[in-house]
Amino acid sequence: xxxxxxxxxxxxxxxxxxxxxxxxxxxxxxxxxxxxxxxxxxxxxxxxxxxxxxxxxxxxxxxxxxxxxxxxxxxxxxxxxxxxxxxxxxxxxxxxxxxxxxxxxxxxxxxxxxxxxxxx
Numbered sequence: 001x002x003x004x005x006x007x008x009x010x011x012x013x014x015x016x017x018x019x020x021x022x023x024x025x026x027x028x029x030x031x032x033x034x035x036x037x038x039x040x041x042x043x044x045x046x047x048x049x050x051x052x053x054x055x056x057x058x059x060x061x062x063x064x065x066x067x068x069x070x071x072x073x074x075x076x077x078x079x080x081x082x083x084x085x086x087x088x089x090x091x092x093x094x095x096x097x098x099x100x101x102x103x104x105x106x107x108x109x110x111x112x113x114x115x116x117x118x119x120x
Contacts, residue, residue: 008030048115
């Protein structure tokens with residue numbers, strides 16, 4: 001099954017997403033900040049990255065841009081998953097290279113409906 005990388009500094013959010021995804025047979029990797037997320041993505045080559053925005057150090061927008069522009073990671077789709085629900089945030093996320101944008105709390109079926117087309 002597909003490998004999903006969750007990049008989020010909230011242990012609660014990470015646990016919730018990990019539980020949802022593992023229940024559906026996904027292999028789940030995690031990182032607690034943007035810099036670690038980029039490093040894990042480069043090393044592990046996940047099928048999809050779920051990226052929070054508000055994190056210490058390298059934020060989700062910056063990490064998404066690095067992955068989208070990296071020769072070795074540009075093929076990995078990034079879905080931003082955040083509490084930031086302003087239209088400007090959504091537009092900015094897409095400009096950084098995100099393939100999707102979900103606002104927390106995320107319904108399990110919406111999450112699956114968003115990531116499945118990206119890995120098929």
